[in-house]
Amino acid sequence: MKRRWFNDSMTLLVIRDAEQAVKQVNVPKMLIVSVPIAALMSISGLILTMQFTSAKEINTLKGQLSSQSLALDVTVKDKDEAIRRLQNEIVRLSAEAKDVKHRVQQMSDLENRLENFVESHLGSESAAKPPKLSLSRTSWTETEQVGGEAWYADTDELIQLARQSSFELKQVQQMLNTVAQSAPATLNQAIQKQTTIAGTPSIWPTTSRRLTSSFGYRQDPMTGRAAFHAGIDIGGEVGDPVYAAADGQVIAAEFNHARGNYIIIRHVNNLETWYMHLSRLSIQPGDNVSKGDLIGKVGNTGRSTGPHLHFQVVQQGAPIDPSPYMQHSHTQVEAGGKDTY
Template sequence: MKPRRSVSWSLLVMRGPDRKVKQFRVSKRSIVAAPAACVLVVSGCVAGLELRSAYQIDQLEGTLASQANAHRQAIHLKEGQIEELQDELARAVRQANDMNTKLTDLQALEAKLKQFTEVYGATVQPSYPVYKEDAASVRESDEQAAYSADKEAAYMARLALESNLDFKAVSTMVDAMEKTMSESLRQAKQRQAELDALPSGWPTISRTLTSSFGYRTDPFTGRSTFHAGIDIGGEPGDPVFAAGDGLVTETGSDSSKGNYIVITHSNGLQTVYYHLKRITAKLNDSALRGDKIGELGSTGRSTAPHLHFQIMQKDEAVNPLPYLRLVKED
């Protein structure tokens, strides 16, 4: 029986006409094993990268879930505070209305007492009238006779005078009530103005957040950078609304912000709107919550149509989400 011959390939390397030819023998087994080893190495690398990516994604999802939970808790707390302020405002308005009704009733009573005094004051005797049936105790003069004949009217007049004297204290109380009512109304208006100035209105039709407040991977550089607001995705031309009552203190356009608007509110906050397609508000305009101030776009340093919305407090960016009433994170 002939021995089994091993199958091998020969590779000839010729480096020039004057140099020796080198011959390399490669077995069939090596030819099959080399690609398989390469495939295994590549597969191992791919699997390792996938495991690493899955781990990083899991960590990122956990972080985002924690941040979303914190945002929801902050929003819930802020909503509770806003509801308490609204309830307090409603109570103040009801109190003012009740006091106004009481004041009207007291003024009507005062007018009636003055009328009684004007009609019956001249016939009132300097002392209390005598209501004895014994005629001997009553003087038989014409004046006393007239008084006795009209003693019911005199009694009403005496009550009116006594009430009129007591009404001075009532008038003092009414004055205090007027001051209290005026102060309550002033505080109610002040609180209403504070609530209206609070940037709690959603600034777009869309509720889709494409980027949250805080550190993120910059879409242009790929580095971790601080994002000073939130990005809300939408369609080009969607209306952009003022989040709260305020004054348009800045409008403009540059290569980073695109077309932008800054609104200053009476509570010391500022709201900022970037990447607008068009600005409809004018500088120094008064804007109310819900007023259209521009249109959503993708101007400036932007990768897609969206609104960059941020809130500034004492020149420092703060998270807008606790101020907004409706939040939907996608």
């Protein structure tokens, strides 16, 4: 039976110095083969171990990089969201600021209208006006003379500031809405009030102040019988000016055998003023007149005993006493004067 190869041995000759004998060493073949194999396996194991360790480290690094990348993405997204929110707040505040600016301009226009109205109709131009607030620049450069600690606002604080500004703008808008709704009504009321004042008889219609006959029952100067006198008679000279007692529209300017040359002006509140016995008419029907306008001249036309103006106030078709309307005007009753019709 043959011997197996791994049972065989190999002879190794060890040659040393020339003077020394050659030494023979018998080495089993198994040993010679197993040593390289063991070395190869050891090297392979080391390589595998190094590869496994490297792969593990690489996976760990990948995990760390992935976590850091995710955190960075979240941070970037948070910043982008914050910037977007700030941009939206800025856009909204800009729109609200434009609306407030428009409302303020409207209020300024209303203020100007009210001021012009007061100045033109109520004579407030002589009243002292309150000083207007003005901002003046100083003689130095402000940016070079400032200081203080720096407390920088973060994103949340900026957003909160924008929201607070938006809330304050809305409050201003509500105030402007309230004023804008009430101011036109106030202006209309003032205009209507002024129209009523201007259209209500309140000035003496002639330069003369001599009252020769009052309103009410009296003895007729021509017949001597009791008769109702529908107005007041103001004595004067032919040609004296006659003025409109209030704003209104002329509805009659003509001649009548009893009234002579006469004028009727229609005013507010269903009021009319009548002017009779004129020597001259300076207006015609359809004309609009203002309080104090010249409308005619004192005369002695129609049923009259002498130059005078018959002035009467009519309300809803019925004559009323003119005295309450003329109470602020100075009158002088002619002593012992003869009544004129």
